[in-house]
Amino acid sequence: MPEPTSPLRRQPVWLALGLLLIALALSVHQGNSLLAHVSWSTAIGPASPEDLPALLVRYSFLPRLVISLLVGAALALAGVIFQQVLRNPIAEPTTLGVASGAYLALSACAIYAPGLLDGGQEGVALAGAALGMLAVLGLAWSRRLSPVALILSGLIINLYCGTLSTLLVLANHEVLSNLFIWQSGSLNQNSWQDVYHLAPRLGVAALLAALLARPLQLLGLNDAAAGSLGLSPNRLRLMALAVAVALSASAIASVGVIGFVGLAAPALARLAGARTLRQRLLWAPLFGALLLLLADQVVQALAPLLGGEIPTGILTAFLGAPLLLVLLSRLHETRLNPPAARATAQVARLKRTSWILLAVLAIALFLALTWGRGPDGWYFSSGAEFDALLPWRAPRVAAAFGAGILLALAGTLMQRMTGNPMASPEMLGVSSGAALGGIFALLLVPGFSPLLLLLAATFGALLALLAIVALSWRSAFAPDRMLLTGVALSTLLNAFAALFMVSGDSRVLLMLSWMTGSTYRIDASQAVIICALAALFLLVTPLCNRWLAIMPLGAERTRALGISLGGSRLLLLLLTAVMTAAATLVVGPLSFVGLIAPHMARLLGAQRPVAQLLLSALLGGTLLVLADWLGRNLVFPWQIPAGMFATFIGGPYFMWLLARKR
């Protein structure tokens, strides 16, 4: 690899200097406002404990400044290593399941082994981070860790860990207020403890990275070259990943989850002309340090205007989501070619299967309406008791049924359209858009009105749809790109959910219950609307039969048959978005029903579009009715939201699908 010429080399210096100047100007301004009448030399030199402004500068302002530099550098360094080893420009702690694994581990520990957190916080975070990362690697292994497979695996692990953490929060909310702060990433300091803790770790990691730089650079070329160094390429990768995971875990254990610095800093370094790994290892941490310093100073400068500080991690996530979209659009090799489900049954058997499934649905509906759990165990209700309970049960059962059908139809459309059996409405980001709309309504308007929530969520879903259309217009709605916008939107959703939780708002639990897909607040009129929509789309979607039959054959053949690719995709996309928005309002932003149902329909032999649509609708409806019924009764008198219950079944199914060998 040719060494870059000197003008290229100088570029990062100028960018770094520019960033440094802005950050310094803000810092000095901030420091001055703290010091008031005291001089900087008194603050830094020996100060008496009585001199409060000097103490504040010395033990709050300065350690915070230094910790932002250290954390920024650590995350950027980890980002460069992840990206080099995985050959993936969007690998970083928050996209690889490292951060969400650590968060889940800390939540579980706070509830089941609180003693462990006193001093053992870093170890717990590290164990969770390593497990999260291993799960992501394991899922993407059979696709040889291709960039898109890796990012989708990261998304799934993030969603799954997030659901588990939410369940813990719902059952133990009073214990976890501290974790809300931790999740949103606040850099506030009141001593040098964290700096003393993190600095040597960063030093060791930097040293190891320097030692690994040359072998890793060779590894970027090919395995044989790296083998000539006498190191097994896989052992080398493992070592490098271990360094990066440990460094990320230390950084996030001390201040919390700070997203996207590990993404932005290496990208900035590359943009500024740092070409070789060695250059990136040097410049990215520098940029990371400066970026986080800048972000943190901005947060502090904004505090008086906003009537309080927003956590720094929220700002970086907010700024990071658009960046992620830009980087995603440049991903090479976005083709994801998972195994298509093989038809294992003949058409004759398909008919019989359908009858069996209809019978299962009938039984599920019957059970859901009549069989329930009370203080004395399970009981069957009929007659007057049935009549009294029906107004409570029927809307929930009907809404779950309708939402299941809508999600299954939406999923089938997506999978047909993309020729990709792993596509689903959750991945499109429409569900996240709907949930974001709901959270905004809660943040901006006091009180809790179901109607307002409904309107806001629909609006959010439509905005998400518009974003998707705008972003995928150029690629004529190329399936894989669209899938990945879901990653960026779900990241934004998490950031705002964290902001809401840390705000101390008393409606946090209501929001969480809504986001986890509880059918509790569904009334009869809502249930009727959902079922009417389900019936409508059951009639409409089969009309797209021809498109759906041809599209999986590929773009060229579709065009050759005289179908306008952009137009047909846009229409199908609109249908998908409306169905997803309606279903999200009932069962929350994730349930995986839109993924499982169409896939199972194919496995059961539904090859033709109409057969797949109808069979998956049947499956989706049944799945959610069962999830709702079990969720209502299993932990009586408590309840597990239907969407969350479905996630527990759907998540592993999806992981199995992703990890399965060809």
Next chain:
Amino acid sequence: MPITRRRALTGLALLPVALCGLPVVRAGDPTLPKVDIVSFEPALTESLLGLGVAPRAVVNAGYYREFVASPELPDDVLDLGPSIEPNLEYLQRLAPELIIGTSWQLEGTLLSRIAPLRSFDIYSANAQPYRNAGQVVLELGALVNRRAEAQALLEQTDRLLEQLRVRLAPVSQRPVYIARLNPDGRHLLLFGAKGMYQAVLERLGLRNAYQGRTNAWGGSPAVGIETLLEQPDASLLYYTNPREALAAQRRLDNSPIWRALPMIHEGRALGLPRFYPSGGLLTAQRLALSITEQLLAMESNRA
């Protein structure tokens, strides 16, 4: 909180006040007369128990037992599950005479199909939780035919707080922060406007040092500990969730800013037991007693 001689003496000095103020409700007494009422709100459950009657069922009984704790909830009170989603089928089968809760719990629901509803808001827009809590006790007393007891409870509480105010007069010049510490040793939550802590402080003739933004029940957003420097002369009363106390204390003991806080190194900071921050009149009583005890202990420690 170690029991020092001074603290024991202060406690003894306050004992008569405490005895005349607190209602006599035995622990978890299953013989407490039941009323056919379901309560959705811990503060209302607390008030009913304070009037000497027990509701038939409550929402999230475990939460009440851990966070409100006193008066103790009899063991045979039924549990309806999570407070945001009480089990409606169970409620339908119980078919109680009345369901009580806050207006946001009851309004816009179909609960009126099961039983008549009545909402009571202690934490409402008028930001007077202490006065509202007294009003709620009177209304509940009328509801369960315990008017005399309700009136007595209200008068007792007013009298108690008035007595405590007189005792606190020598220290009333100093503003007071009330805080819940986070175990990360970096953040805390301060109690202010709209909350019961602030209302009790006002009744006791004290000034709350925290004047910032608060939510519906008076809690601030999480802020850094340096916020306490905004009123360096104030006293500090603080608590942590029991299982997090050790971690918080260890981090804080190592923090130069915490040690340099005037309230810390001048001995103007003491612990409080944990109170349910959105409780009713009985919570207000116990809160007032604890605050008084600690502020007087602080004064005698410093003397």
